[in-house]
Amino acid sequence: MPQISPVLWQFLVKWLTNFALFPPEASRIAPQLDALYFFIVLVSLIGLTIVILLVTSFSILYSKKRHPVPVQIEGSTLLEATWTIVPLGLFLVMFVWGALIYFRVFTPPANAMNIYVVGKQWMWKAEHPGGQHEINSLHVPAGRAIQLTLISQDVFHSFSIPAFRVKREAIPGRYTTVWFEATTPGTYHLFCSQYCGTEHSHMIGDVVVMSPEDYKTWLASSTSGASLAQNGERLFASMSCNACHNARPDARGPSLANVYGAKLTLTSGQTVTVDEAYLRQAILNPSQNITQGYAPIMPTYQGQISEEGLIALIEYIKNLNSDYRVQQTTTTTTLLPGGAGKAAPAKQEPAGQGMVQQ
Amino acid sequence: MSDSTVIAHDGLEAGHHEHSPHLHHQFESVEQQADAGNFAMWLFLLTEVMFFGGLFTVYMIYRNWYYPAFVAASHQLSVKLGGINSVLLITSSLTMTLGVWSAQLRRKGSLIFFLMLTFLLGVVFLGIKGVEYKEKFEKHHFPGANYSLQSFVNPASDPVAVAAGDKPLPLDIAQRTEVYFSLYFAMTGMHALHMIVGMGILLFMIFRARSDAYTTGHTAFVEYFGLYWHFVDIIWIFLFPLLYLINRH
C-alpha cells in the first residue's frame, strides 16, 4: 500500500489488530450466560424484524399514491391479545432462565477457594488465604471454583471481569460474594465498573488465570511469610480477643472453635448461621450479636481495625477447628509484640510452650 | 344537535355567565373552579405525603435495625413537651377550622381572630420545639462531629436517662442513637419548615383578611390553606408516637 502514508497505515494496522467484537469466554458460567444472551438477541432481532417488516411493507403498500382512501379499522382484540401474550411468554422465559443464571453466579459452591478483595479509592487489593496479596491484579488457578468475598473501604466499587461474565459490587460495610471457575489460562481485564470518583477509570487491573501448577509456583514465589490466618492469629492475640475467647471453662466469651458454619442462637432469640458477614458484624457491632448465655461485655472494634485486619481475623476464626488451637493461641500471646500498644493482655497464664506452627 | 360540527355551546350556558368577580378566565363556572382548586390542593398534599413517605420509610428500616438505640434515644425526648405540642397543634387545627367557618359565614372579625389564634398556637409550638432543639444541642445530641454518646453509655450522668430508667448501652449500640437523632431532626425539621411556611401564609392571610379579601364569598384560599394546615397536623400526629413514645414502659 504505497499510496497510503506509512504513519496512517501503521495506525490502521494497530487499530484493527486490537479490534474485538465479543469478549472471550473464560469461565464456566460464561457460555451459559452467553447462551441466554444470544437467545435474547435472537428474540430481539425477530421482534425488530417484524416491526421493520410491518412498517416498511405497510409504508409501501399503503402509501398515499397506492392507497389514497384509508380504511378505518377500530382494532382487533385477538391481534392485541397475541402481541400481549407472546411477548409476555417470551419475557417470562427470559426471566426464569436469567434468574437461574443469577442464582448460579451468586451461590458459591461449598468447596470454593475463598479470596478476599478489598476495594478502595482507587485500587483493588486481593488477599489470598496463603497470605499473598496483590494490588490491581488477581491470580487464580484454572479449573477451580474461586469465591470472592468483596468489601469496600470507602465508596461503592464494582468488581467486574467481563471475560468471566461476572461482576459484583463491593459495598462499604458489608461483604458481598461472587464466584467463578476460570477455564482458560490467560490474562483478562479487571475493571471497577461502579463510578467511584476521580480515578475511577484507573481502577483497573488484570486477572491472570494460570494452570494449577503455575499457580502453585506463583503462590510459593509471592508468599509474604505468614498466611492470612496466621496474621489473623497475631491480631487475635494483640487485640486481646483471647482474653475472653480462650475456650476455657470459665471463659467470658464463647469458644470460637468450629464456630464457622455453625448455627448460633443469639440473646435476641434469632438463629444465625455463622459466616463471614456475621463474624464481621460480631466484631464491629458485638452487642447486637451476642450468643445466648453470654453477657454483652464485648467492646466494639469499630474504627480500631482495618478491613484487611478484619479479613485476617475472620480467616483465622474460620480455620479454628479445636479448642486446643485456641489455647495454643492464648499461650503464644506474650511472645508476640504488643499490638500497637492496645490493652495489655489481661490475666494471662504464664507463657507456655512456644510458637504455633503452620 | 347537528352530528358533525365543533359548535360552541354559548346558547346553552348563556345564563351561567354572570361572571362572578372571583371566576378566573380559564374556567366556565364557579363550581368547576372550586372543584379544580380543591382537587389541585389534594394533589399537592399527595406530593407532601410522598415527601414525608420517604422519611417514614427510612424510619421504618432503621427502627427495626437499631431498636435498642431508638428506645434509649427516644427516652431523651420529653413526652410532656411533645404532648403539649400535640395538643397545641390539634388546637390550632381547630381554630383553623373555625377560621374557615368564619370566612364562609363572612364574619371578618372572627376570621381574623381565629387566624391570629392559629398563628399564635403555631408560634408557641415552634417555641417549644425550639426549647427542645436547644436542649439537644446543649447535650450534643445533634448529629455531626460534636455528637456525644454520654447519655447512652453512661446514663447515670444524665438525669433524663435516669428518670427513664435507662441502662447503659454498649458503645456499638449507643453509636446508633445518632441515626435516631438524624431522623428526629430531619423529620421534625421538615415538619417545622412546613409550619414556618404555613405561618408565613397565615400572616399574609391575616393581612389580606383585614381588607375583606375572604369574607365576600370567595373563601377558596382560606379553605385550601386550611387543608395544608390540617395536613401538617396529621404529620405531627404520626411523628409524635413514632419519635417520642418508643417503649416508654
Add this chain to the structure above:
Amino acid sequence: MSEPQESGHRIINPRVSFLVYLALVAGVGLTIVASYQNLGIFNPILAVAIALVQASLVALFSMHLKYSPRVSKLSVGSGIFMLLTLFAMVLLDYMSRAWGSW
C-alpha cells in the same frame, strides 16, 4: 362532581369541629397512656392505629374529605397506595436480606 354546589366548601358546623377536636385530644392522651403500658409488640401497633384514626378524623372532617369530590378521595387513595408500595417494596428487600443469602 355529583354535588357541585356543596363540593369543596361545604360549611362544617363548629359542633362537629369541637367533637373532632375532643376526639383528637383524647387520642393524644390515649397514645401516651398506652405507650406506658407494656403491650409488647402491640405497643407500636396500637400507637400507629390511634394515629391512623386521628388522621382519618382530621382528613374526613377537618379537611372535608367526606364531602369532597370523588377525585379528591381518589388522590388520597392513590397516595396511600403509593406510600404502601414504597414501604412494602423496600421492606421486601430488607426482610429477605435478613433471611440469609444475598
Add this chain to the structure above:
Amino acid sequence: MSDTIVLLPDQSTARIPKRNYLTQENGLLSWLLTRDHKRIGILYLISISFFFLLGGSLAGLIRLELLTPQSDLLATDTYNKVFTMHGVIMIFFFLVPSVPATLGNFFLPLMIGAKDLALPKMNLASWYMYMAGGLLALWAMITGGVDTGWTFTTPLSTHFVNTNVITTGLAIFISGFSSIFTGLNFIVTIHKMRAPGMTWFRLPLFVWSNYAASVLMVLGTPVLGITLILVVLERTVGIGIFDPTKGGDPLLFQHLFWFYSHPAVYIMILPGMGVISEVISTFSRKRVFGYTAVAFSSVAIAVFGFFVWAHHMFIMGISNYAVLVFSLLTMLVAVPSAIKIFNWALTLYKGSITFETPMIYAFGFMGLFTIGGMTGVFLGTSGTDIHLTETYFIVAHFHFVMVGGMLMAFLAGLHFWWPKMTGRMYPEKVSQFAAVVTFIGFNLTFFPQFILGTLGMPRRYASYPPEFQVLNVFSTAGATILGVGYLLPVLYLTWSLKYGAIAGDNPWQATGLEWQTQSPPLTENFTQIPIMDHEAYDYEWLERQKEKEVASVG
C-alpha cells in the same frame, strides 16, 4: 402533491391572523408575567433548547475525549464533571420537562378544548422554578462543577468528593417543583377542564400519555426531593442516614433514589409515545389501531413503572429474592411497550400514508425504541444483567430509549405542531434530510456502544484499554453527524419563523381540536368553547366537515 397531505392556503393571499397569542401583548414583561399556557410553552421551549444544546456540547466533549484510549483531552476529574453535568442537564433540565412542559403545555388545553390549564399562575411558577433550578445548576457547573455522576451515589456524594454536590442537589430539588407543578396542573386540567363531549375515551392519546406521566411526576418527584435533602444534610451537618460508618445503609439511598429515577424514565418517554400516536395516526389518515389498548398501556406503564426500581440494583447487594421479584415485575412493564409498538405498526395497515418529516421521525422512533426497549430486557433479565450492567451496554440502552426514542419523538412533535405554534411551515425537504441525518448519526453513535458494553467497557471511564478504540471512534464519528442533525432544525426552524410558508389552520388535515382553531391560536384558544361530538382520530368526520365547508362557501 399527491404524496403528501399538506393543505396550505393560497400563499399569495394567506395572512397570519392578526389577533393571536403572539401578538396579544408585546414586550418582555408580557412574556415573563404571562399566564397563557402557550406562551409558557414557548418559554419552556426556548429554555430547554438552551439546556439541550449545552448538554449536547458536553456530550460532544465526552465523545471527543473517548476518541483515544488515554485521557488526553480532559483530565479525569474534568471528564467526570463533564459527564455528570451532561447527565444532570439532560435528564433534569431537558428530558423530564421536554415534551410535557413544551408541547404538553401548549397543546394539552387546546386538545381537550379548554381555555387554559387549570392553574395558570402555578404554570408560570413552574417555569420560574425550572429556570431557578437550571441557573443554579449552571452556577454549580461554572464554580467548579460536580463529579458524582447524576446518580449521586452515596457515600461517594456525601463523603468522598469535594465538589458542588450541595448546589447541584438543591438545583435538582428546585427544578423538581417545576415538574410537580406541571404534573399537578395537567392532572387537574384533564380531570376538570375537558370540553363538553370530551369523554375520557375521546381524549387524544397524547393527553392520555401526558396524564400517565403527570401521575408519575406527582407521586415520584417528592421522594427524590427528600432523598436529595438528606444527601445535602449529610454533607452539611453530617447526619448519618446513608453513612455506613454511622450505621446508615447506602443501599437505602439507592432505593429512594431509584423510586423516583426509574419512574422518571417513564416520565421522559411516555409523553413522547403520545406524540408518536398523534403523528402516526395523522400521516396514515387512520384512527390509532386499538385506541383503548394504547391508552391503557400508558396507564399500565405508569403503574408498573413504580414497582420495578430495584432492577438498577441487581448486583448492588439487594437480596436475591428481591432480585427475583423486581426482575419479574420488570418483565411485566416491558409488555405494554410492546403493545404500543405493534399497535402503531398496525395503525399503518390499510392507511393512506405520507412521509412528512414528523412521520420520518416517528418511523425512526419506532425502530430505535424497539431496540432500546428490547435491550432493556437484557438488563431486566437478572442473569444477563450481571454482565451488562454498568457497562456501555447500559449507556447505549438508555440513549436508544432517551435519544433515539424521546428526542426523535420530541422532534417529531415539534415539527408536527410547528405550524400550529408559529403559523408557519418548516421547510419540508431540509427537515426530511435532517431527520435522516439524525437517524444515521444516532445509529452510528450508539450502536457500537452495545458491542462495547458486551465487551465489558465500563461506563464513566475517561480512559480505556486500546482494543475498544475502533468502536469508540465509530461512536465519536457518529456523534459528529448527530450533532449536525440536531443543529439543522435549530437553524431552519428559526429561519421558518420569518420565511416559512403560511400554514393555515390545519395543514395536516388532522382531527385534534387543536387543529380546528386558527394558527397561531388565540390567547383564549377558541372563540367559543368547542363541543366534542366525534371520537378521537375520526377522519371521516373531518371529511364531512370539509365537504360542508365547501358546500357553504360554494
